[in-house]
Amino acid sequence: MVTAEYSAHHLQVLEGLEAVRKRPGMYIGSTDSRGLMHCLWEIIDNSVDEALGGHGGRIDIVLHTDGSVEVRDRARGIPVDIEPRTGLSGIEVVFTKLHAGGKFGGGSYAASGGLHGVGASVVNALSERLDVEVDRGGKTWAMSFHRGEPGSFAGDAPDSAFSPFDKKSELRVVGKAPKGVTGTRIRYWADRQIFTKDASFNLEELEQRARQTAFLVPGLEIVIRDERPSTGSDGVVSTEPVETTYRFDGGISEFAEFLAPDAAVTDTWRLTGTGSFVETVPVLQPTGAMVPTEVQRECEVDVALRWGTGYETRVRSFVNIISTPKGGTHQQGFEVGLMKVLRSQVEQNARRLKVGNDKIDKDDILAGLTAVLTVRLPEPQFEGQTKEILGTPAARQIVSNVVAKELAARFASPKRDDKTQTSLLLDKVVSEMKARISARQHKETQRRKNALESSSLPAKLADCRTNDVDASELFIVEGDSALGTAKLARNSEYQALLPIRGKILNVQKASISDMLSNAECASIIQVIGAGSGRSFDLESARYGKIILMSDADVDGAHIRTLLLTLFFRYMRPLIDEGRVYAAVPPLHRVIVMNPGSKPNETIYTYSEQELHGLLAKLTKSGKRWQEPIQRYKGLGEMDADQLATTTMDRGGRLLRRVRMQDAEVAASVFELLMGNDVAPRKEFIIDSSDRLARERIDV
Incomplete structure (x- = not known):
């Protein structure tokens, strides 16, 4: 019975797209979130190409709650008439035939981004369901596809019963379009048989590229609407849609x-x-021959x-x-x-x-x-x-x-x-x-001095003995009080210490000359020994790891931010190579009292949430702890053994590596938080005030 329904018509539609489903990576790169975003941009770029040609000034992108995405434009609309060679409607040709479209020299596009004619058909082949509506000639035309095959669905959901067309495809008329109104609406559900379970649309990436496109096509308005539920930093789930509009007339x-x-x-x-x-x-001739x-x-x-x-x-x-x-x-x-x-x-x-x-x-x-x-x-x-x-x-x-x-x-x-x-x-x-x-x-006349030869390094540097750069670590320590404890806690074979006094210069605002004349900034650059700015030489860095060790409070976070600004602006290759770290000192010390002669157990926690979880666990198991629980305000409150065990010893410490996954986003945040322009920073603080947990303010 099934074989009888499988007609030659089905073979004709699927013959090209079956290759796409078998080898999706060849067309979209990967089947994770990157491939999902690639598909979305294939559809959006078709609308952008129309806008480039002067057709349609707005594109709407909607991320629906059911996992589907919709792209709407107000351009000319995909042709609905019959393409003579295939006998299919223009919509079916575009969505089912590889290397088919209006960008192969037919005069429809003077310049376009889509060159291969595979975008829409590839997205269609990799979608569980795709619905397209076109306003053209005073009518609204519609067609639906299931994994590349045209047909009809019994309902609105992607898993509704699907009936493929048997002998001839049907382009339905589902309504009337106002006079002179044209455009295309495409909504599709990515096929989870193809894409990984965790693949999802990245709103930040989508906004970034939409902004870029709006800059490049002056006057084009791109509206992104995210209707998916979102979880805020406070754990509260919001169902309010988020809508962002991009339009730049200055290009x-x-x-x-x-x-x-x-x-x-x-x-x-x-x-x-x-x-x-x-x-x-x-050039393709009417006879089908290609003639140079x-x-x-x-x-x-x-x-x-x-x-x-x-x-x-x-x-x-x-x-x-x-x-x-x-x-x-x-x-x-x-x-x-x-x-x-x-x-x-x-x-x-x-x-x-x-x-x-x-x-x-x-x-x-x-x-x-x-x-x-x-x-x-x-x-x-x-x-x-x-x-x-x-x-x-x-x-x-x-x-x-x-x-x-x-x-x-x-x-x-x-x-x-x-x-x-x-x-x-x-x-x-x-x-x-x-x-x-x-x-x-200077580089030609100066040879790099190692730790034993160096006589020009700052007197406050407590250097290490090893000459092995990969094994060595430089701790930049907040304050002299913490330095005294850190000297006793360190392993002097490979751990060097450099104290800084309070908050260093904000180099995002300062000039290069101001930065170099600042004693703290100059000593950090001098100790690392690789120069700064354009002349920075990563090979000359004297330490394998640079570890920022500041107090676990608001001031410590500010000092860490200022130090990271210095590294970001003038020694960025260290961050790019993953050689800059932030030490993670504990916030609490809990002494668990054991019965009898068994020694008490010391447990360190690194957040309020972790502390509450530990206490609940101890209570459940019937164990007691000493009160009050020690809350560390600064590194100076620890003794040498505690600092070594929790923060400096390689066997038990916790380090947070500073990475530059997205330099552009990081640069914009650095400029917002540390730059000269006050107004955007003030606006950011006001807009973000509702996210602040007041109990975290150290007053």
């Missing part, structure tokens, strides 16, 4: 300002231009850039809004154009800038630069399937020419503001060059 100029981590030296400059080139590509044909291409270049007071470089490059994190020919051309103009300007002003015979290099120019580079061109060539590197050769020269021409015009501008800013920029570039040359000379 990539606003994007560059958003990305910039430092105070500005120049305003955000916009460099735009176009160039044309001839490319030989295979020379076509004229247009490449649009749009760059927003600004220099800041720092030394970090942030260059984001995009091709038709596709991020190219590893660069490519467009980024090479951008750097060549910058080098050409700035080298020429430095040579012309060599006398005023006192550069002598020294030459600036690329790193001198890129220091403190924040730039967003976008190019738009039809059918870009990428190196590999991941689209991370642009390979179109002509883009290099076109971008270089546009950047050189526009930047040279800025330097030649008679406006007072332009003259002031270009002069400041040249001063910055030359100072970076001189700092680089000075650091290189």
Whole structure:
């Protein structure tokens, strides 16, 4: 009976998509949360491509409570007429045929992110259920799919009874669309036979990329609505939907300002231009043959850039809004154009800038630069399937020419503001060059001193004896009182101690010169021995682990934050390599009284929750403990044995490794909490005040 119902029609629909279900990783990378997000962006990018072409100014993304996700746009709508070669409706072709769509040179898209024509059909193949509705021609058309196969469901749930179409697919008319209204609505349930159990949509990642897309397509409004229940920091479950809207009319100029981590030296400059080139590509003829044909291409270049007071470089490059994190020919051309103009300007002003015979290099120019580079061109060539590197050769020269021409015009501008800013920029570039040359000379003339040879290290450093960097540990200790106890508690063979007095300088606000002249910051950099900033050399670091040991109170947390700010800003490779740790001293000492001559047992707890759990467990087992329970306010309250056992001894201590999983998020939080701009910090404190547990305030 089952065999009779399995018609040739089913084979026709599934023949391509069956490969997707067998090898999903080939199409979406993985079947965890990353693959789930990849599918979502395949659908969203189709709507974004419409917006790029000037169709539709809003995209809505809804994360439903039942695990499904819905994407709505107000663009042209997927075609509903019959595609002549397959005899299927446009909707069915898009969702069931691999390498089918409007982006293969048919004139529907001048520039798009989707190039392979597999996005919608792959998502369909990996969905337990997918529903699509299209407003077009005054009607609302609908179609449903089950794991890539068109048919009808008996109910609204994904596990409702499904009946595949037997002989011919049916595109249903389910309503009337207002006159002139077009658009597409797609809702799908990811197939849990394919994706891992813990795969879920990451709201933070979704918001980050939506923000990026809104910057790249000025005027496009992207609305994200999360209807899933969420658990707050206080453990309370909220069922209120969370809705966020992204729209930036300033485009990539606003994007560059958003990305910039430092105070500005120049305003955000916009460099735009176009160039044309001839490319030989295979073109599909009506007969079905592919014929190599020379076509004229247009490449649009749009760059927003600004220099800041720092030394970090942030260059984001995009091709038709596709991020190219590893660069490519467009980024090479951008750097060549910058080098050409700035080298020429430095040579012309060599006398005023006192550069002598020294030459600036690329790193001198890129220091403190924040730039967003976008190019738009039809059918870009990428190196590999991941689209991370642009390979179109002509883009290099076109971008270089546009950047050189526009930047040279800025330097030649008679406006007072332009003259002031270009002069400041040249001063910055030359100072970076001189700092680089000075650091290189210093490195060549100074050999690294080990712990026994060093005579210039601070007197307050209690160094270790070993010369084995990997085995050594530097404890940065809060206060002299804790230092005395720590000296007795440490293993002097491999544990070094450096005390700091109270709260160090907030380096997020301070200049480099202020930081270097601060005694505490300077001594930390000197003791670690690897330099700072752009000249930081991880290989020269004198210790394998840097451990921040501060009191377990609010002041201790503040000191730890200030120290982490110093490492984040000026010694970031240590954090990137996972060599910075925070010691976790205990909060309580509970002495459990044992009956008879059996010695009492000492148990340390590290949080209020852990303490209450321990006491409940002791009570249940009928054990007593000494009152009052000792609550450690600071490291100085411990004796040497207690500090060694709980915090310093490798056999029993607890360390929290500081990792840079997401440097961008971390940078924005550092700037919010520690930066110069007070208003966002005040707003953050007010908005977050309801999350604060008052009993945690140390007063």
